[in-house]
Amino acid sequence: MNALLNRPRLLSALLLIATLVIWELATKQFSLSALVLPPPSAVAVSLWSGLVSGYFWPHLTSTLKALLLGLAMGSAVGLLAGMALAESELLERVLKPYVVVSQVVPKLALAPLFVLWFGFGMLPTVLITALICFFPLMENTLTGLRQVDAQRLQLFRMLGATRLQTLLQLKLPTGLPAILAGLRVAVVLALVGAVVAEFMGASQGLGAVVIAAQGMMDTPLMFATLVLIASIGLLLYQACLMLERRLLRSHHFVVFEISQVAQSGSKL
DSSP, X not given: OHHHHTOHHHHHHHHHHHHHHHHHHHHHXXXXXXXXXXXHHHHHHHHHHHHHHTSHHHHHHHHHHHHHHHHHHHHHHHHHHHHHHHHOHHHHHHHHHHHHHHHHSOHHHHHHHHHXXXXXXXXXXXXXXXXXXXXXXXHHHHHHHTTOOHHHHHHHHHTTOOHHHHIIIIIHHHHHHHHHXXXXXXXXXXXXXXXXXXXXXXXXXXXXXXXHHHHHXXXXXXXXXXXXXXXXXXXXXXXXXXXXXXXXXXXXXXXXXXHHHHHHHHHO
């Protein structure tokens, strides 16, 4: 029993199996219509047939393209904006209110406008995805760069480092954990943004499949699509965790080197 409790992945798998079994039995016991709640077996059949027939693949490819493009665009702009606001208090005071306003406006309300401005297709989906995942990177970058130890910052100034050198060699390595945490949040929100944007005006994509399944009253297909969306999210989140572990190994080494230099400078 103790060995079992020390294996979280096994426990997680057992929990999933138990949930599916209870779900399957409950739908049969209470004679629930597949239109209301399909059993996992019906969802699995729909998922398998969609994958084997090739129905899901164009939609899956379209969602992944929009997701990755929006994530790359929003993350890059968020990272650069966070660095700019962290380096200039005046810029932060001027632009931060507008950034916050852009985030509190519901993205679902912006989707029809983006379709009207940019037409149907992938571009509105990419833009909404970028807008959604922009803020976590910007806010976490701003917070991480502001958490630099004052003594280390003073040491870099004493050594004559420029603002760019201080940013690249001290602030960014120190703020890397916070930035990567923002990336994890952005990855999850990017998937949500891509699917929600596809609800509004996309002819392809997993979000469009959900809307089509709803119109056809094909609930097993809708659940199968949700399984695909959840699988993509889990895979991207795990990939983000692997990237974070790899980058933080070098980050700990850089922080250690900076600490050694700071200690040497304090002794002098």
